[in-house]
Amino acid sequence: xxxxxxxxxxxxxxxxxxxxxxxxxxxxxxxxxxxxxxxxxxxxxxxxxxxxxxxxxxxxxxxxxxxxxxxxxxxxxx
Amino acid sequence: xxxxxxxxxxxxxxxxxxxxxxxxxxxxxxxxxxxxxxxxxxxxxxxxxxxxxxxxxxxxxxxxxxxxxxxxxxxxxxxxxxxxxxxxxxxxxxxxxxxxxxxxxxxxxxxxxxxxxxxxxxxxxxxxxxxxxxxxxxxxxxxxxxxxxxxxxxxxxxxxxxxxxxxxxxxxxxxxxxxxxxxxxxxxxxxxxxxxxxxxxxxxxxxxxxxxxxxxxxxxxxxxxxxxxxxxxxxxxxxxxxxxxxxxxxxxxxxxxxxxxxxxxxxxxxxxxxxxxx
Numbered sequence: 001x002x003x004x005x006x007x008x009x010x011x012x013x014x015x016x017x018x019x020x021x022x023x024x025x026x027x028x029x030x031x032x033x034x035x036x037x038x039x040x041x042x043x044x045x046x047x048x049x050x051x052x053x054x055x056x057x058x059x060x061x062x063x064x065x066x067x068x069x070x071x072x073x074x075x076x077x078x
Numbered sequence: 079x080x081x082x083x084x085x086x087x088x089x090x091x092x093x094x095x096x097x098x099x100x101x102x103x104x105x106x107x108x109x110x111x112x113x114x115x116x117x118x119x120x121x122x123x124x125x126x127x128x129x130x131x132x133x134x135x136x137x138x139x140x141x142x143x144x145x146x147x148x149x150x151x152x153x154x155x156x157x158x159x160x161x162x163x164x165x166x167x168x169x170x171x172x173x174x175x176x177x178x179x180x181x182x183x184x185x186x187x188x189x190x191x192x193x194x195x196x197x198x199x200x201x202x203x204x205x206x207x208x209x210x211x212x213x214x215x216x217x218x219x220x221x222x223x224x225x226x227x228x229x230x231x232x233x234x235x236x237x238x239x240x241x242x243x244x245x246x247x248x249x250x251x252x253x254x255x256x257x258x259x260x261x262x263x264x265x266x267x268x269x270x271x272x273x274x275x276x277x278x279x280x281x282x283x284x285x286x287x288x289x290x291x292x293x294x295x296x297x298x299x300x301x302x303x304x305x306x307x308x309x310x311x312x313x314x315x316x317x318x319x320x321x322x323x324x325x326x327x328x329x330x331x332x333x334x335x336x337x338x339x340x341x342x343x344x345x346x347x348x349x350x351x352x353x354x355x356x
Binding site for chain 1: 079080081082083087092093094096097098099100101102103104106107108111254280293294297298
């Protein structure tokens with residue numbers, strides 16, 4: 001199963017619509033207290049350990065600001 | 079900015095002018111995903127009229143003609159006539175395509191010109207402040223129909239089918255995966271493709287027609303109300319329940335207009351070469 005290493009939200013363009021929070025099946029996002037450059041409250045990926053890198057938040061973000069970086073698989077036979 | 083945006087958007091025009099939670103941004107991304115999968119960005123040429131959805135194409139780093147209100151389809155026809163090798167795509171809204179540009183839609187579909195019309199339907203004139211549109215549902219209260227809309231709504235897909243379009247589909251922003259597939263089919267289709275996308279407009283449609291300005295509520299409304307039904311004989315039943323039929327309705331091959339023009343020119347030249355000059 002894939003895990004996420006990092007979820008990046010571009011603070012220059014985020015409009016805080018929270019569709020990522022709504023669409024996420026793993027309950028990764030919560031409304032945060034930091035404001036984007038456009039003065040909207042941004043979501044925070046606070047439960048990143050739940051993320052399964054399904055890409056739904058990326059494809060449903062209306063401002064294309066979300067990027068999910070998957071963890072690279074460990075080589076087991078080393 | 080996600081990798082798709084980094085690759086294909088015009089950075090100098092960002093951020094998008096769309097309101098928070100607008101479906102138009104999702105359509106930008108879905109279209110760019112389809113273009114990226116096909117690798118046809120250099121062949122594209124876009125046209126757009128006026129309205130929120132006409133801005134979809136402006137953010138992509140592609141040649142675009144932004145023209146008068148309702149005249150995106152004639153501009154696309156001209157573009158296709160002079161540059162037949164380009165894949166011409168028109169981004170238009172429900173007001174642009176069904177109201178002021180309705181006549182152009184009919185005749186472009188009738189002639190089966192090789193182009194794709196992406197009609198984004200948010201059921202209202204959103205950019206100008208929420209006036210009634212031809213696609214507004216009967217009974218809706220808008221800025222210009224404060225006692226409820228008494229006019230029947232116009233169904234773009236039925237018009238395109240009746241006018242002779244050779245590819246007709248309708249999806250919503252809650253159906254992004256099938257929408258990307260339909261974009262790919264439309265870009266490869268030889269003939270007139272009409273794709274209608276039901277899109278959420280939390281600020282106008284949401285607040286005045288549906289009762290909530292929350293983007294989440296509006297997307298859920300689309301999920302609940304758009305039902306996959308590709309058989310036109312069952313549309314009346316679906317619509318009587320207040321639902322919207324979505325799906326890939328038609329995809330057939332028919333002679334394309336620009337090819338027919340070239341064939342006619344060739345035939346006339348040959349006839350004149352034989353001495354039949356009149």
